[in-house]
Amino acid sequence: MGVEGIGARVVRKEDKRFITGKGRYVDDIKLTGMTHAYFIRSPHAHAKVKGIDSSAALKMPGVVAVLTGKQLVDDKVGNLICGWAITSKDGSPMKMGAWPAMAPETVRFVGQAVAVVIAESKNLARDAAEAVVVDYEELPAVADMQAAIKAGAPQLHPEAPGNQVYDWVIGDEGATDAAFSKAANVVKLDVTNNRLAPNAMEPRAAIADYDAAEEHFTLYTTSQNPHVARLVLSAFYNIAPEHKLRVIAPDVGGGFGSKIFIYPEEMVALWASKKVGRPVKWTGDRTEAFLTDAHGRDHVTHAEMAFDTSNKIIGLKVKTYANFGAYMSLFSSSVPTYLYATLLSGQYNIPAIHAEVIGVYTNTTPVDAYRGAGRPEASYLIERLMETAARQLNVDPAELRRTNFITQFPHQTPVIMAYDTGDFNASLDAAMKAIDYAGFAARKAQAKSQGKLRGIGVSCYIEACGIAPSKAVGSLGAGVGLWESAEVRVNPVGTIEILTGSHSHGQGHETTFCQLVADRLGVPISQVSIVHGDTDKVQFGMGTYGSRSAAVGLTAILKAMEKMESKAKKIAAHALEASEADIVIENGEFKVTGTDKAIALPMVALAAYTAHNLPDGMEPGLKESAFYDPTNFTFPAGAYICELEVDPGTGKTSFINFVAADDFGRLINPMIVEGQVHGGLAQGIGQALLEHAIYDANGQPVTASFMDYAMPRADDLPSFNLSHTTTLCPGNPLGIKGCGEAGAIGASAAVINAITDAIGKNNLEMPATPDRVWRTIHAA
């Protein structure tokens, strides 16, 4: 415990360097002899590359090389992979077209690279890129998912007829049909989950440095999971074997999922570095981020929910079309399947569920995991359905939810997930109290007298996080295990280094992970440092995504700590001539319980390293490692309620209040947790009100800059009213569930439920822009 232990609101250690401009991001790194890459990207959504003439560019000042997709293929650099195999309902494997890092023959989305210029500076590379002549033969393109699956639509990949990647099902169709046949009421809803551009603050970047003497590559890259990057680059892309490839992800300015994946640019940089014999740097700009960072969401769904006469849900049918863009990105296949349909039970007892998901290719930027990844889509669908049902059944929306809440745990849903614990009534109670739900009717009437339309919207979300048990994800098609590793090094002077396979790109690991050490040893966090993001320093790790770093990564640290403490206690007992069982650790000291005999941690550490007087047979040193593989996902859940007003004259939404009652299990640093919730809510509200990555019918992006793509700003958001109800996660010793994605998962439905309540019309798509809301109000 203590002022810096678990549960303490410790100020983030890493912020000093970030807010004083001393962070070290990839673009800050400059290597001797470094060259700069500029990619030549397709302006067409679909075209044949008939030829590339780089002769003029090669004569320009400072140009080192112009490399094309054809050369990449000739050098046998592998195509990009999708790491999660999905099987269609007819038993066939998913159908994928090849994705070369630069297109040798065909481009399939605006922004796809066809060649790269390597030059002495970025500007010279860009100058030369303008002199490269690419001969395109335009092909018909299709950007709209519904258009792409129609007969006669332009075809993207010969491997995927009808532009269909898979047609996947989950649940029991017969049982679901039977439930619907007995239904007293059926509620139907069509929803679109709008496509989002992730927009991490730091654009993606890479520096590749090939050492010809050692035949060794170093890659500095903006990655959420450098070890996974090394694994994929080695195993699938023929870049270099693992021991000849070091991947470093230094300070990374936000990821939100978009930096999980292996992208063409880092592969090309590695390959180009060897080709030109010099380090190659690429830093994307914002336009490239809009065009090439994997987008998120983009579902079109029809759902039906069956109720019995007592308003209990008896069945759920879902059919979803998921847009994958032009290529299957690294984890894309899992997002609308195992990360989406497995959460369709929400917080509710639903005895029968059947869902079908059809994955579709279009001439758009690839779509993959983005904060929440599948779970926001599931939560939005279920919570819009519950609201729709409450309106149709004429019952209070909160009450309808209570009628159907799961209250017994563990609970096996019909769609794989086994919820371990939770108290959904407690979080809904807390949220309703915080927003004075009972007093809403009076406030609505008061607002009406002032010409404003006031609404309230509830969203009760659940997510599966701490992603998670390797055996489980392996059985579902994952190409990797999803454990985490850690190493605890106690230095001879008693300072502590924690090596973790988790990667911090804004989450505050350098603080929270230290708090666990402070909690267990009673040392100040200033004595502890966190080492991450370098495959040469950390043996292995699976990285940070899916709200997994505390539940999985921190537990791995705990396991390593326990091993280290066990050895240290033996050393202390030996030094104090006491029984190991009597040694307790307090305030940085190993004490013999019930006595005043003690030895400080530095002395124990020194004893371990001098090895002058260790117990017989003990190895010197004080360093332990652990791998931790949880037995289940974790299930963070909560209730969000939004109260807002709509201006009928303009359709503009103004927040009155937004309350969030989350159950994240144990909180390590409540201040950091609140920051995570704030950020998630901002993204969820951004999706609900502002953000939409749009393409025209020909696949040209309409929103490729912040002048058109509306990112939420501080004045678009309310002050959040946060609280926590806690059930400890039984699946890990710290009782942690994870908090990184909740806000983005739960917020959108609360907002849309509130707006539709305010305007008295149920059908409203996201983003609920003032124009769209105004037109909905005034629609016949």
Place this chain on the structure above:
Amino acid sequence: MYQTTYHRASSVDEAASLFAKSSEAKFLAGGQTLLPVMKQRLASPSDVIDLAKIKDMIGVEASGDTLTIKAATPHYDVATSDAAKKAIPALAYLASLIGDPAVRYRGTIGGSIANNDPAADYPAALLALDATVKTNKRSIAASDFFKGLFTTALEDGEIVTAVSFPVPAKAGYSKMPHPASRFALTGVFVAQTKSGEVRVAATGASQNGVMRVSAIEAALKTNWSPAAIDSVSIPASGLLADIHGTAEYRANLVKVMAQRAVAAAG
């Protein structure tokens, strides 16, 4: 950005002479449009002549029935100017709504009107207040100055030095910001001159840039009140439409913003 030669002019005359000597020069004021366009390599001026540090071009002055804003005065200075707030509070308010803080610290009135973006805020004020644009060569009435999208009466090399606004009897501005860019999705400036003329100008609405709204002017001339606009019908034809607002929505906004501007004007 392509190579260019940067000049910091110390006087209007020096700026004009630098311009005359350059092959394809551009004047730089706050740089809120020119610099992003140059960064995207959509503009490649041989020379960039910075006007923003010319002392004679910065400041807000009230004299009698005229408020003069010199061309290189940033929006923030106008928004916080006591003289502006006293003479034409609606104009100071308009300046406080432009873009975001970073834009307001850099962007200038001269740069804004010389660029004449169809969704910029200032053109609505100039047109509604019947302002006069002063250049290094002449004076141009606002109604003669704006010539359609990104087009003005300025001749090649002509420099806006100031804008003078007759102080109105009443004025108000109301704006629905574009959710991404914070330009005006539609903004309406209403003014009643001291001689009783009613002038209403809308920005962000028309495909031809800032426009007078004669139907609303007529209604307000009869009855200066928000309710007077209730019965006015604004046609959607000829209005801008994009992902953030249909033409019908903008037509509605012209009316609603005008009503709110009148309410604000009192």
